[in-house]
Amino acid sequence: MNPQESNLERLLLKSVSNFFSHSEVIRYYPDRAREVGLWPHERAMFQRFLEPPPTVLDVGCGARCEAVELARWGFSVVGIDIAEPLLENARALALELGLSIPFEVTDGAKLDFAGRSFDYVTLTGQMIHHVPLRKNRIQLLREPGRVVRSGGAILLTYHDWGLKQDHQPWRSRQPASRGGEELLEIAEPGDRLVDECEGAVTESGGFVHNLTKAEMELEVADAGLLIRERARISTVAGGEPNDYWKPTRILVLEAGTATASETE
Ligand SMILES: C[S@@+](CC[C@H](N)C(=O)[O-])C[C@H]1O[C@@H](n2cnc3c(N)ncnc32)[C@H](O)[C@@H]1O
Numbered sequence: 001m002n003p004q005e006s007n008l009e010r011l012l013l014k015s016v017s018n019f020f021s022h023s024e025v026i027r028y029y030p031d032r033a034r035e036v037g038l039w040p041h042e043r044a045m046f047q048r049f050l051e052p053p054p055t056v057l058d059v060g061c062g063a064r065c066e067a068v069e070l071a072r073w074g075f076s077v078v079g080i081d082i083a084e085p086l087l088e089n090a091r092a093l094a095l096e097l098g099l100s101i102p103f104e105v106t107d108g109a110k111l112d113f114a115g116r117s118f119d120y121v122t123l124t125g126q127m128i129h130h131v132p133l134r135k136n137r138i139q140l141l142r143e144p145g146r147v148v149r150s151g152g153a154i155l156l157t158y159h160d161w162g163l164k165q166d167h168q169p170w171r172s173r174q175p176a177s178r179g180g181e182e183l184l185e186i187a188e189p190g191d192r193l194v195d196e197c198e199g200a201v202t203e204s205g206g207f208v209h210n211l212t213k214a215e216m217e218l219e220v221a222d223a224g225l226l227i228r229e230r231a232r233i234s235t236v237a238g239g240e241p242n243d244y245w246k247p248t249r250i251l252v253l254e255a256g257t258a259t260a261s262e263t264e
Protein backbone atom coordinates (compact mmCIF):
# COMPACT_ATOMS: atom_id res chain seq x y z
CA MET A 1 0.00 0.00 0.00
CA ASN A 2 1.48 3.39 -0.91
CA PRO A 3 1.54 6.20 1.73
CA GLN A 4 -1.28 8.08 -0.01
CA GLU A 5 -3.56 5.03 0.21
CA SER A 6 -2.80 4.49 3.86
CA ASN A 7 -3.64 8.15 4.58
CA LEU A 8 -6.90 7.72 2.72
CA GLU A 9 -7.70 4.61 4.66
CA ARG A 10 -7.01 6.32 7.98
CA LEU A 11 -9.17 9.27 6.95
CA LEU A 12 -12.05 7.02 5.93
CA LEU A 13 -11.90 4.85 9.05
CA LYS A 14 -11.65 7.89 11.32
CA SER A 15 -14.64 9.49 9.59
CA VAL A 16 -16.79 6.46 10.57
CA SER A 17 -15.88 6.46 14.26
CA ASN A 18 -16.24 10.28 14.29
CA PHE A 19 -19.73 10.08 12.80
CA PHE A 20 -20.90 7.40 15.22
CA SER A 21 -19.39 9.34 18.13
CA HIS A 22 -21.11 12.58 17.09
CA SER A 23 -23.49 14.03 19.67
CA GLU A 24 -26.52 13.87 17.31
CA VAL A 25 -26.00 10.20 16.58
CA ILE A 26 -25.36 9.42 20.25
CA ARG A 27 -28.63 11.16 21.15
CA TYR A 28 -30.54 9.36 18.41
CA TYR A 29 -29.69 5.73 19.19
CA PRO A 30 -30.61 5.40 22.89
CA ASP A 31 -33.86 7.31 22.27
CA ARG A 32 -34.66 4.85 19.50
CA ALA A 33 -33.74 1.92 21.72
CA ARG A 34 -36.14 3.03 24.43
CA GLU A 35 -39.00 4.29 22.22
CA VAL A 36 -39.03 1.73 19.38
CA GLY A 37 -36.87 -1.21 20.39
CA LEU A 38 -36.63 -3.64 17.51
CA TRP A 39 -38.85 -2.93 14.53
CA PRO A 40 -41.47 -5.70 14.11
CA HIS A 41 -39.83 -6.96 10.88
CA GLU A 42 -36.43 -6.95 12.60
CA ARG A 43 -37.79 -8.94 15.54
CA ALA A 44 -39.32 -11.41 13.09
CA MET A 45 -35.95 -11.76 11.34
CA PHE A 46 -34.11 -12.62 14.57
CA GLN A 47 -36.86 -15.01 15.64
CA ARG A 48 -36.70 -16.79 12.31
CA PHE A 49 -32.95 -17.14 11.99
CA LEU A 50 -31.58 -17.38 15.56
CA GLU A 51 -32.55 -19.88 18.24
CA PRO A 52 -31.72 -19.35 21.93
CA PRO A 53 -29.98 -20.07 24.20
CA PRO A 54 -26.65 -20.02 22.31
CA THR A 55 -23.98 -17.35 22.25
CA VAL A 56 -24.09 -14.34 19.96
CA LEU A 57 -21.44 -11.83 18.94
CA ASP A 58 -23.14 -8.61 17.77
CA VAL A 59 -20.70 -6.72 15.52
CA GLY A 60 -21.41 -2.99 15.16
CA CYS A 61 -23.94 -3.19 17.97
CA GLY A 62 -24.13 0.59 18.49
CA ALA A 63 -26.43 1.68 21.32
CA ARG A 64 -29.66 0.36 19.95
CA CYS A 65 -31.15 -2.84 21.07
CA GLU A 66 -30.40 -5.91 19.00
CA ALA A 67 -27.96 -7.07 21.71
CA VAL A 68 -30.29 -6.02 24.52
CA GLU A 69 -33.32 -7.69 22.97
CA LEU A 70 -31.41 -10.90 22.24
CA ALA A 71 -30.15 -10.99 25.85
CA ARG A 72 -33.75 -10.61 27.02
CA TRP A 73 -34.69 -13.63 24.89
CA GLY A 74 -32.08 -15.74 26.65
CA PHE A 75 -29.07 -15.46 24.36
CA SER A 76 -25.66 -14.92 25.87
CA VAL A 77 -24.54 -11.82 23.96
CA VAL A 78 -21.31 -9.86 23.51
CA GLY A 79 -21.60 -6.50 21.70
CA ILE A 80 -18.69 -4.82 19.95
CA ASP A 81 -18.39 -1.47 18.20
CA ILE A 82 -15.76 1.13 17.33
CA ALA A 83 -17.72 4.04 18.85
CA GLU A 84 -17.10 4.13 22.62
CA PRO A 85 -19.78 6.80 23.32
CA LEU A 86 -22.45 4.54 21.79
CA LEU A 87 -21.24 1.63 23.91
CA GLU A 88 -21.49 3.74 27.07
CA ASN A 89 -25.19 4.20 26.27
CA ALA A 90 -25.59 0.51 25.48
CA ARG A 91 -24.03 -0.36 28.87
CA ALA A 92 -26.36 2.09 30.64
CA LEU A 93 -29.41 0.58 28.92
CA ALA A 94 -28.36 -2.98 29.80
CA LEU A 95 -27.75 -1.96 33.43
CA GLU A 96 -31.16 -0.26 33.58
CA LEU A 97 -32.77 -3.50 32.41
CA GLY A 98 -30.70 -5.70 34.73
CA LEU A 99 -28.97 -7.46 31.84
CA SER A 100 -25.37 -8.56 31.84
CA ILE A 101 -23.90 -7.87 28.39
CA PRO A 102 -20.21 -7.21 27.81
CA PHE A 103 -19.89 -4.26 25.39
CA GLU A 104 -16.35 -3.88 24.09
CA VAL A 105 -14.64 -1.32 21.88
CA THR A 106 -13.31 -3.51 19.09
CA ASP A 107 -12.96 -3.23 15.35
CA GLY A 108 -14.99 -6.03 13.77
CA ALA A 109 -12.13 -6.63 11.34
CA LYS A 110 -9.72 -7.43 14.20
CA LEU A 111 -11.62 -9.62 16.64
CA ASP A 112 -9.88 -10.60 19.84
CA PHE A 113 -11.83 -13.86 20.32
CA ALA A 114 -10.68 -17.43 19.95
CA GLY A 115 -11.74 -19.31 16.84
CA ARG A 116 -15.14 -21.05 16.88
CA SER A 117 -16.29 -19.30 20.07
CA PHE A 118 -19.81 -18.10 19.11
CA ASP A 119 -22.89 -19.91 17.80
CA TYR A 120 -24.03 -16.80 15.93
CA VAL A 121 -22.42 -13.61 14.72
CA THR A 122 -24.75 -10.77 13.74
CA LEU A 123 -23.80 -7.90 11.42
CA THR A 124 -27.21 -6.29 11.30
CA GLY A 125 -28.62 -2.76 11.18
CA GLN A 126 -26.81 -2.63 7.80
CA MET A 127 -23.51 -1.90 9.56
CA ILE A 128 -21.49 -3.28 6.61
CA HIS A 129 -22.18 -0.07 4.62
CA HIS A 130 -20.14 1.91 7.12
CA VAL A 131 -16.95 -0.04 6.50
CA PRO A 132 -14.77 1.82 4.01
CA LEU A 133 -12.82 0.01 1.32
CA ARG A 134 -13.61 -3.37 -0.13
CA LYS A 135 -10.59 -5.04 1.49
CA ASN A 136 -11.78 -3.93 4.95
CA ARG A 137 -15.32 -5.19 4.36
CA ILE A 138 -13.89 -8.55 3.28
CA GLN A 139 -11.74 -8.70 6.44
CA LEU A 140 -14.77 -7.72 8.54
CA LEU A 141 -16.65 -10.67 6.99
CA ARG A 142 -13.71 -13.04 7.27
CA GLU A 143 -13.43 -12.60 11.06
CA PRO A 144 -16.98 -13.83 11.82
CA GLY A 145 -16.13 -16.84 9.66
CA ARG A 146 -13.25 -17.54 12.04
CA VAL A 147 -15.10 -17.09 15.34
CA VAL A 148 -18.40 -18.78 14.44
CA ARG A 149 -18.81 -22.41 15.48
CA SER A 150 -19.31 -25.07 12.88
CA GLY A 151 -23.06 -25.48 12.46
CA GLY A 152 -23.56 -21.88 13.61
CA ALA A 153 -24.48 -18.93 11.41
CA ILE A 154 -23.60 -15.37 10.53
CA LEU A 155 -26.58 -13.08 10.02
CA LEU A 156 -25.85 -10.15 7.71
CA THR A 157 -28.24 -7.42 6.57
CA TYR A 158 -27.54 -4.88 3.85
CA HIS A 159 -29.37 -2.47 1.59
CA ASP A 160 -29.36 -3.54 -2.03
CA TRP A 161 -28.57 -0.35 -3.94
CA GLY A 162 -30.62 -1.65 -6.90
CA LEU A 163 -33.71 -1.88 -4.67
CA LYS A 164 -32.90 1.21 -2.63
CA GLN A 165 -33.14 3.57 -5.58
CA ASP A 166 -36.75 2.44 -6.12
CA HIS A 167 -37.78 2.87 -2.50
CA GLN A 168 -35.98 5.85 -1.09
CA PRO A 169 -34.70 8.98 -2.79
CA TRP A 170 -31.10 9.04 -1.60
CA ARG A 171 -30.12 12.17 0.28
CA SER A 172 -26.49 13.09 0.13
CA ARG A 173 -24.84 16.25 1.32
CA GLN A 174 -21.98 18.12 -0.19
CA PRO A 175 -19.16 18.11 2.30
CA ALA A 176 -18.32 21.50 3.72
CA SER A 177 -14.78 20.67 4.72
CA ARG A 178 -11.64 19.89 2.78
CA GLY A 179 -11.57 16.49 4.51
CA GLY A 180 -15.04 15.76 3.20
CA GLU A 181 -14.10 16.80 -0.33
CA GLU A 182 -11.17 14.43 -0.20
CA LEU A 183 -13.49 11.63 0.75
CA LEU A 184 -15.64 12.22 -2.32
CA GLU A 185 -12.65 12.58 -4.63
CA ILE A 186 -10.78 9.48 -3.67
CA ALA A 187 -13.22 6.87 -2.38
CA GLU A 188 -14.22 3.73 -4.28
CA PRO A 189 -17.23 3.89 -6.65
CA GLY A 190 -20.37 3.63 -4.53
CA ASP A 191 -19.00 5.61 -1.56
CA ARG A 192 -21.15 8.50 -0.34
CA LEU A 193 -21.43 10.94 2.49
CA VAL A 194 -24.99 11.00 3.76
CA ASP A 195 -26.85 13.17 6.19
CA GLU A 196 -28.98 10.50 7.74
CA CYS A 197 -28.67 7.84 10.36
CA GLU A 198 -31.22 5.01 10.03
CA GLY A 199 -33.57 7.39 8.30
CA ALA A 200 -33.12 10.26 10.77
CA VAL A 201 -31.60 13.39 9.23
CA THR A 202 -28.40 14.55 10.92
CA GLU A 203 -26.30 17.67 10.54
CA SER A 204 -23.10 15.67 10.24
CA GLY A 205 -22.16 13.62 7.18
CA GLY A 206 -21.56 9.92 7.56
CA PHE A 207 -19.65 7.53 5.32
CA VAL A 208 -21.72 4.97 3.44
CA HIS A 209 -20.72 2.54 0.74
CA ASN A 210 -23.60 1.53 -1.52
CA LEU A 211 -23.63 -2.16 -2.38
CA THR A 212 -25.51 -4.04 -5.04
CA LYS A 213 -26.56 -7.66 -4.46
CA ALA A 214 -23.85 -8.86 -6.85
CA GLU A 215 -21.13 -6.83 -5.10
CA MET A 216 -22.22 -7.93 -1.64
CA GLU A 217 -22.28 -11.59 -2.59
CA LEU A 218 -18.86 -11.33 -4.23
CA GLU A 219 -17.39 -9.81 -1.05
CA VAL A 220 -19.01 -12.60 0.98
CA ALA A 221 -17.44 -15.22 -1.31
CA ASP A 222 -14.05 -13.49 -1.20
CA ALA A 223 -14.22 -13.64 2.62
CA GLY A 224 -14.55 -17.42 2.36
CA LEU A 225 -18.19 -17.51 3.51
CA LEU A 226 -20.97 -19.61 2.05
CA ILE A 227 -24.54 -18.41 1.62
CA ARG A 228 -26.93 -20.76 3.43
CA GLU A 229 -30.05 -18.69 2.88
CA ARG A 230 -31.15 -15.44 1.23
CA ALA A 231 -34.21 -13.48 2.30
CA ARG A 232 -35.75 -10.03 1.93
CA ILE A 233 -36.77 -8.19 5.08
CA SER A 234 -40.05 -7.38 3.35
CA THR A 235 -40.89 -11.08 3.12
CA VAL A 236 -40.12 -12.13 6.68
CA ALA A 237 -43.19 -11.89 8.89
CA GLY A 238 -43.62 -8.96 11.26
CA GLY A 239 -45.38 -6.29 9.28
CA GLU A 240 -44.52 -3.97 6.45
CA PRO A 241 -41.04 -2.48 6.87
CA ASN A 242 -40.66 1.30 6.71
CA ASP A 243 -39.00 2.90 3.67
CA TYR A 244 -35.56 2.68 5.25
CA TRP A 245 -35.84 -1.10 5.64
CA LYS A 246 -37.66 -1.97 2.40
CA PRO A 247 -34.49 -2.48 0.32
CA THR A 248 -32.90 -4.63 3.04
CA ARG A 249 -31.65 -8.07 2.10
CA ILE A 250 -30.74 -10.75 4.64
CA LEU A 251 -27.95 -13.27 4.18
CA VAL A 252 -27.53 -16.28 6.46
CA LEU A 253 -23.89 -17.29 6.09
CA GLU A 254 -21.57 -20.02 7.28
CA ALA A 255 -17.84 -20.44 7.29
CA GLY A 256 -16.60 -22.09 4.12
CA THR A 257 -13.31 -23.74 3.45
CA ALA A 258 -10.14 -21.80 2.56
CA THR A 259 -10.70 -18.48 0.79
CA ALA A 260 -9.51 -17.83 -2.73
CA SER A 261 -6.69 -15.55 -1.56
CA GLU A 262 -5.47 -18.16 0.96
CA THR A 263 -5.26 -20.90 -1.65
CA GLU A 264 -3.42 -18.82 -4.26
C1 LIG B 1 -25.88 1.86 11.22
S1 LIG B 1 -25.12 1.60 12.77
C2 LIG B 1 -26.00 0.18 13.34
C3 LIG B 1 -25.96 0.02 14.84
C4 LIG B 1 -26.85 -1.11 15.39
N1 LIG B 1 -26.45 -2.40 14.87
C5 LIG B 1 -28.29 -0.82 15.07
O1 LIG B 1 -28.86 -1.45 14.17
O2 LIG B 1 -28.85 0.07 15.70
C6 LIG B 1 -23.54 0.94 12.33
C7 LIG B 1 -22.66 0.65 13.54
O3 LIG B 1 -21.50 -0.05 13.09
C8 LIG B 1 -20.39 0.44 13.83
N2 LIG B 1 -19.16 0.13 13.07
C9 LIG B 1 -18.75 0.66 11.91
N3 LIG B 1 -17.58 0.10 11.53
C10 LIG B 1 -17.28 -0.83 12.47
C11 LIG B 1 -16.20 -1.74 12.64
N4 LIG B 1 -15.20 -1.81 11.75
N5 LIG B 1 -16.20 -2.55 13.71
C12 LIG B 1 -17.21 -2.49 14.63
N6 LIG B 1 -18.24 -1.65 14.53
C13 LIG B 1 -18.28 -0.82 13.46
C14 LIG B 1 -20.67 1.93 13.98
O4 LIG B 1 -19.90 2.54 14.99
C15 LIG B 1 -22.17 1.90 14.27
O5 LIG B 1 -22.46 1.79 15.63
